[in-house]
Amino acid sequence: MQTPLHIDPTKALTDMATFQRKLAAGMANLRGMREPEYANTPRELVYSEDKLKVWHFTGHGKASSKAPLLIVYALVNTVWMTDLQADRSMVRNLLEQGEDVYLIDWGYPDGADRWLTLDDYINGYLDRCVDVVRARHDLDAINLLGICQGGAFSLCYTALHPDKVKNLITMVTPVDFHTPDNMLSNWCRNVDVDLFVDTTGNIPAGLMNYVYLTLKPMRLNQQKYIGLVDILDNPVELENFLRMERWIFDSPDQAGEAFRQFIKDFYQDNKLVKGTLEIGGQSVDLGMITQPVLNIFAEQDHLVPPDASRALGKHVGTTDYTQLAFKGGHIGIYVSGRAQREVPPAIHQWLRQRG
């Protein structure tokens, strides 16, 4: 039997020397480097309330779409993943396709937001944002694009306010929280969430980040930074890397009550698919969603397993259901080159076919 290791000692030493050289050179490149900007696609503020803001992206030309598209992002991390950098911006790409794009920026909750519930977020904030966009366009219903947890919110909202949503798009959205490959769900199943929230109040962003890093500890705590050494001499790649680091770690705390409800009702009790979920005293029935639904998920998603998203097809009430499996991960679905080529055009095409 041959040995699988065929590492030339001279090459090993050369590799070490190269590693050292890149580190030394990197020192000069990193020193004094400013925090990279996001894409900052031109936008106007159209509504604000508490810490929430609704942005309208202005784009270069007039939108060709018949109804505006409101993006509902998750409460975890910031919304700027949708507009990360000029050549990797889902928002910019949607504008170029002809969509009229609005975005809810939830802001950074603090102690004053400790008691915000899912009812406050979904029937309160989100409903008022939808009303603002409807009023601006003089329309009964608009298009919703919910992302991750924002997708779960959008599903609840559409089920509770069906007249205000024309078409619904969900991206990397968990629906069935009890699929066997859902690591986050497995971890939180035995956590005493009441004790947790009563003790911590709002959930610190650092703690959330720590949990996400431990989903893939070797890749995210070490391998990623070893990969960084290879791009230390490439200013563009280095800036992209640091921009992503900014997005990952500059994240908001979670409002305590909303977190409590989300973990208990969605992650622990899986009420969304059981049909037992209530928001603000009203029953959430996915069967009430009769408008067209486009469900996009990532095949290599380590946060929201594909099966957790696929489940939507079994529970939603519409007869016009389309699903799109993207070859990539939870983040790649926004920022990879493939995503730029495939996702926004697919969304636009799907919306255009539905007027």
Place this chain on the structure above:
Amino acid sequence: MVDPANEFMKDYQALAQQSWDAWTRQFQQQPAANPFAPPAAAAAGSETLERTLAGLKGYFDWMQAAASGGGATSSANNWQQQLQQMFGGVSQPFAQAFGGIDGAGAESFARQWQTWWQAAQRSGFGDMPGAHGPTPTFGQSREQQMQQQEFGSALLESMQASARYQELIQRANMQGVQHLQKKLTEHAAPGRQIESLKGLYDLWVDASEEAYAEIALSDEFRDAYGEMVNTQMRVRQLQQQQTEQMCQQLGVPTRSEVSSLGERLQALRREFRASKSGSSEESPDEITVLRREVTALKRKLANAGAAKTGSGKAAPGKSSTAAKKSVARKEIPAKKKSTSKKKTAAKSTRKPVSASKSTARPRKRK
């Protein structure tokens, strides 16, 4: 007799270490003290840097050890033994990456326990009260004694839960090496052999993540994780209670009091909004309910019609092959005409902000 190769390796390692230390020093330098800079921001940056440096250092040390310890030389007979030395040895060069699991976000909790634990041990009572089970309490300080016992007991439970969790992490680490051995046997054929340390490292990461995922998805891990979090929270809760009592004695407003005010204020805001919109929270307005009922009836009718033709959709919640949805790549439904031209101005409980152009960067966290 001096072995020139070994001497060279030693010199090289010394040189490399100097270079590494210089790099580390350079980036660990704190910026000049700014009296207006929030301390939290500096700490966050430092944490990121420490994580980066620790990751790089672990890899660098491993490369050195692998190259100098004969790991780079291949032999058909002892590669598995070498592998154990490189990845599963006592030093475990990549423990940091797994070790990061109890670092970062959880660090503040761990630091708190240690402080309390050390304080308790310094208090002159020897063991932590409650560490050996409950003891009857009496006298004027009865309540305080009970609290101390409860805290000691909670702390002990938390440490035990933490140890159980760490044991699973260690198991994942060990099983990662076994996974790696299995993966490497697939690379024994000529042309598929691993020819660089980086290649070996990347394969080890794949193997480790696989082993970790197996354990992290298990029921045993679920129990250990829940127990670890719950016991940590119990310790923290008892700390807070003691702190609050101290604050009350000093006349300082406590977190519970502020939190209660916040809860009442939020409840008032909800009531106010509900009264403004003319409906109460408990009973959604009649029109909304009626609309939902009409939608449900329409759906039932559509389903009934579809069932008759045999191509309809199954009731929600039931899986049916007949109810399979169209898939975007396979079938795109025909274009629909816009169904409603009726336009009604939507009501908003807040006034929209007058449109103001802005390219301002996203607001930074305070």
